[in-house]
Amino acid sequence: MSTTTTMLLALLLHCFCVTTAELPAGPGGGIGEGRPYFDDVSPRNVTAVVGQAAVLRCRAKQIGNRTVSWMRKRDLHILTSHIFTYTGDARFSVLHPEPSDDWDLKVDYVQPRDAGVYECQINTEPKINMAVYLSVEDESHTPAPQPPVRFPAAAATIWGSQDVYVKKGSTISLTCSVNVHSSPPSSASVLWYHGSTVIDFDSPRGGISLETEKTEGGTTSKLLVTKAALTDSGNYTCVPNNAHPASVSVHVLNGEHPAAMQTSNSAALTAPLSAIIIITAACR
CATH class of the missing domain: 2.60.40.10 (Immunoglobulins)
Structure with a gap:
């Protein structure tokens, strides 16, 4: 084999290696394996009833040391990051049983205002995300949600x-x-x-x-x-x-x-004060 042919084959092999290294990852593995991706097997549309709990599912594969977050699209509010909650609304939490790839967003006691688009995100560069739409139904014959009835003995x-x-x-x-x-x-x-x-x-x-x-x-x-x-x-x-x-x-x-506030403090003084007045009058 001539020197020219050998150099040409080496150049083609180098170009092939560079090209395959830049191909994106995919759920099928193989070329590009190792980069994060979403295992898109969960429903993108979730329906919940007012007062019940809703779970928005997200399965993130091969995230390595990257972080999975949930964002509410309508106000771009970050709700969770990793296993931590970043909102004052205690109804939101993330479900991540170790060592699974599941990073599900749970919304307790769903309200009509919770309807909308939520995004599961991985902080790659550039960032990748998966949108899930939550719709909320208010059953006309269902009474307004009340605090749960069954509790332990503690209060x-x-x-x-x-x-x-x-x-x-x-x-x-x-x-x-x-x-x-x-x-x-x-x-x-x-x-x-x-x-x-x-x-x-x-x-x-x-x-x-x-x-x-x-x-x-x-x-x-x-x-x-x-x-x-x-x-x-x-x-x-x-x-x-x-x-x-x-x-x-x-x-x-x-x-x-209100009168209740005034009497709560003055009632205790009224009787002794009357007694003092009577005793004073009797002594004269």
Whole structure:
């Protein structure tokens, strides 16, 4: 074989190797194997009923040290990254049983506002994503979703009085304690309801936040609603996933204290003061 022929074959072999190395990965393996891809076997359209749970499935293959995230398309809000949740709405969580390739998004107590497109993403360069559409049905004969009925013997407790009075424009602060030793603290979660509706921490109203502390003794959840409006009045319920719920009534006042607040402090003074007046008069 001549020197020219040998050089030509070497050049062709080099071009073939460079070309195949740049081909993208695919679920079929072989050329390009090793790059992340979605195992597209799950439904792209998911239907859920108001008040029930929805699971949006995502199977990511060969991700290596890359991260799988879920994003809500309508507001570009990152909901989860890896196994961590990046939203104040406790209804959202990621299901990733080790060592599977599943990175499913779970939405508890689905509400009509949850309908829309969600994207499962892998942080490659460029980023790759898979869209899943969630549709929500509101059955006309189904009553409004209520907190679950079956609970263990433990019960939640909301600190303070059963009736909470705040002035318009101030902050509503409610603290719920759940002292449960039967389950790991990391598995405990708390939802808050205003009436029969789950409180949306990402709602256009804004000014709603949740502080949760988990210890070996139980879970403490603190709900803060700033700039209280008259429409924020009503029943607030703390609903743990491992205990009975607890409720309080919140009354937002338009600058006036109710009679109940005044008498709660003055009633204890009224009787002794009357007795003092009578005794003083008798001594004269």
